[in-house]
Amino acid sequence: MALLEVKDLKVRVEEREILHGLTLTVNEGEIHAIMGPNGSGKSTLSHVIAGKPGYEVTDGEILFKGEDLLAMAPNERAAKGVFLAFQYPVEIPGVSTMNFLRTALNAQRKARGESEYSTPDFLKKVREVSKSLNIPQDMLKRGVNVGFSGGEKKRNEVLQMALFEPSLCILDEMDSGLDIDALRIAADGVNALHSPKRAMVVITHYQRLLNYIVPDVVHVMSNGRVVKSGGKELALELEASGYAQFEDAA
Amino acid sequence: MNVAVAKTGNGRAVSDLFASAEGRLPGSPSVIAARREAFETYERLGLPHRRIEEWKYTDLRALVGEVLPLAAPPDAAALKRAADAVKAHAIAGARKLVLVDGVFAADLSDVKALASEVDFKTLRETLEKDSGLLNTAATDAVIALNAAMATDGVVLDIADGAQLSAPIQIIHIATAASASTFTRSQVAVGKGARATIIESFVAAGAKAYQVNDAVILSVGDNTDLAHIRLMDDSPDAVNITSQFVTVGANTKLNFFNMTTGAAVSRLQGFITLAGEGSELSVNGVNLLQKTEHGDTTLVVDHAVPNCFSREVFRAVIDDRAHSVFQGRIIVRPDAQKTDGKMMIRALLLSDEAEADNKPELEIFADDVSCGHGATAGALDDNLLFYLKARGLPEKQAQALLIQAFVGEAIEQIADDNLREHVIGIAERWLERRQ
Ligand SMILES: Nc1ncnc2c1ncn2[C@@H]1O[C@H](COP(=O)(O)OP(=O)(O)OP(=O)(O)O)[C@@H](O)[C@H]1O
Numbered sequence A: 001m002a003l004l005e006v007k008d009l010k011v012r013v014e015e016r017e018i019l020h021g022l023t024l025t026v027n028e029g030e031i032h033a034i035m036g037p038n039g040s041g042k043s044t045l046s047h048v049i050a051g052k053p054g055y056e057v058t059d060g061e062i063l064f065k066g067e068d069l070l071a072m073a074p075n076e077r078a079a080k081g082v083f084l085a086f087q088y089p090v091e092i093p094g095v096s097t098m099n100f101l102r103t104a105l106n107a108q109r110k111a112r113g114e115s116e117y118s119t120p121d122f123l124k125k126v127r128e129v130s131k132s133l134n135i136p137q138d139m140l141k142r143g144v145n146v147g148f149s150g151g152e153k154k155r156n157e158v159l160q161m162a163l164f165e166p167s168l169c170i171l172d173e174m175d176s177g178l179d180i181d182a183l184r185i186a187a188d189g190v191n192a193l194h195s196p197k198r199a200m201v202v203i204t205h206y207q208r209l210l211n212y213i214v215p216d217v218v219h220v221m222s223n224g225r226v227v228k229s230g231g232k233e234l235a236l237e238l239e240a241s242g243y244a245q246f247e248d249a250a
Numbered sequence B: 001m002n003v004a005v006a007k008t009g010n011g012r013a014v015s016d017l018f019a020s021a022e023g024r025l026p027g028s029p030s031v032i033a034a035r036r037e038a039f040e041t042y043e044r045l046g047l048p049h050r051r052i053e054e055w056k057y058t059d060l061r062a063l064v065g066e067v068l069p070l071a072a073p074p075d076a077a078a079l080k081r082a083a084d085a086v087k088a089h090a091i092a093g094a095r096k097l098v099l100v101d102g103v104f105a106a107d108l109s110d111v112k113a114l115a116s117e118v119d120f121k122t123l124r125e126t127l128e129k130d131s132g133l134l135n136t137a138a139t140d141a142v143i144a145l146n147a148a149m150a151t152d153g154v155v156l157d158i159a160d161g162a163q164l165s166a167p168i169q170i171i172h173i174a175t176a177a178s179a180s181t182f183t184r185s186q187v188a189v190g191k192g193a194r195a196t197i198i199e200s201f202v203a204a205g206a207k208a209y210q211v212n213d214a215v216i217l218s219v220g221d222n223t224d225l226a227h228i229r230l231m232d233d234s235p236d237a238v239n240i241t242s243q244f245v246t247v248g249a250n251t252k253l254n255f256f257n258m259t260t261g262a263a264v265s266r267l268q269g270f271i272t273l274a275g276e277g278s279e280l281s282v283n284g285v286n287l288l289q290k291t292e293h294g295d296t297t298l299v300v301d302h303a304v305p306n307c308f309s310r311e312v313f314r315a316v317i318d319d320r321a322h323s324v325f326q327g328r329i330i331v332r333p334d335a336q337k338t339d340g341k342m343m344i345r346a347l348l349l350s351d352e353a354e355a356d357n358k359p360e361l362e363i364f365a366d367d368v369s370c371g372h373g374a375t376a377g378a379l380d381d382n383l384l385f386y387l388k389a390r391g392l393p394e395k396q397a398q399a400l401l402i403q404a405f406v407g408e409a410i411e412q413i414a415d416d417n418l419r420e421h422v423i424g425i426a427e428r429w430l431e432r433r434q
């Protein structure tokens, strides 16, 4: 069943059109990779799906589980199961990671009409997840992402993903800034979440990540559109020949 | 209420405020004479207004207009309501001293439980002997008015070397609507003593009332003192509080003020560092909403060398509220090696919210390290979006960021329990916004 349907999406930022009619369908259980040159609109797409303000959708639609995603506030999207691991996670001084995680998780559960986690249950869950991602407990006492290294910030995004158990995970350059070991750990974390009901959209510049997280479909984005889609071999092709062949098509 | 009785700006009517109260004001004949003199000063100056530099941003003539008549002493029903308020606002373990409508309420207080090193009297008792406690700088009209009208207060003498394990909590309770209370307290902390004083201002049913409080605090050498003020008066009330603080040598002082109440409030503190080697930390949070006006005006006077002062203030301003912070650091010519800094930040939660921050340095010594910073701005949209993208509704996302913002001031409170208590106050204020 289609989880995410982006249909002919046109998006402007500050009077400039960035996405020029983008179409993308992601089914439950699938892993999609999106590759494409700098500035082709990959992060823009992920932000529009997550509901970041400042983007004007001038045409097209986004359906999530058949519902109009663009009509929902960002927090409603999160509660429905949309998760974006940011390319550049922000630092939030003064808000402890632990407090943030609990508040966010319980807000999502409340919105879905589920009971909130008790403190011991929550702590147990965080401990399990952070252990599997090799995140030390004392990091969770610090302000959200404050003083985290680039790689730690990315791991903190994967931690949240594991904790919130979303049905659509969009990972925007999860691999940038990660060393090889951290990459493997984070990728293992992502793979552990893979399930027949959950879909992943992995935005990356490097085919290397796709050795760990193996995609069902690879899309090439150029100049605000998906210009080619194919199997995982498409990523290898891109690695060899670059994006030049697509610039004209776009 | 008969407005004409209390109308200001017209000499004869103002006199009625004093004349109608005079019979009820405690004190020997000489004290009454001192009161009358103070009242004449007030009458000459009138309520402060915007053309008086210190009151530029808090024009009481415009904001308050009139001084309400003196509150009647509390009756049995008022004391019963006050007793409930005491239960609701008492800090666990603290020794309570309760003032109801400006009158000390012995039955609601823990005088007997005070440590033996604490000498306690009421202002009323003290004024039977002499008027010394009414002698405060008479150039400010509200202070002069307080001296003229003060009905009661607590006078505490903490002995040299006393190590008080329990905090002392002075609770001001208002039960009378459309009336004014005038209180004046003195706390003298002896050499080498250690103490925590809490002051709470709350309403027990009363709405539009006015509080004019004065606190005279003298802190001896080598002391360790924490002073926490929690002002949660009724949203229709007025609270004007003046603090006069003189600090000895080698002391550690930790002040904190939390404003969550009153339609119009001003806390004006005058702190003089008069002994070398002292460390002063003065902090506060003002949480303002609707059309509330909250003013913190602070003068820290480094009169001697080698003292250290830090001020961290945060104001959260919602709706059409107005925050004022005026902070002056004075460094006298002798006060070399002064280290004085002040950081004020205002968070504007609505387009109509207003903040006036006025930090000032007056430095007359050359070997000092002083500085100040003042900012005013909205919540960071990127942080808000991150939190919303993780499932937090708008108001809850704001609440988390606001808590972090005020946390920078609240974390200066040294005592763990009191810090948690203040965090709780901020949380409840934020919950009411949602
Ligand atoms: N807020 C903004 N204001 C103006 N232009 C913007 C804004 N956000 C994005 N753009 C522009 O939109 C285009 C697409 O940017 P986007 O970040 O989506 O690219 P990307 O594919 O994620 O690139 P990268 O691979 O470098 O991360 C770029 O030209 C960028 O400059």
Ligand SMILES: [Mg+2]
Binding pocket: A042, A043, A044, A087, A172
């Ligand atoms: Mg990008």
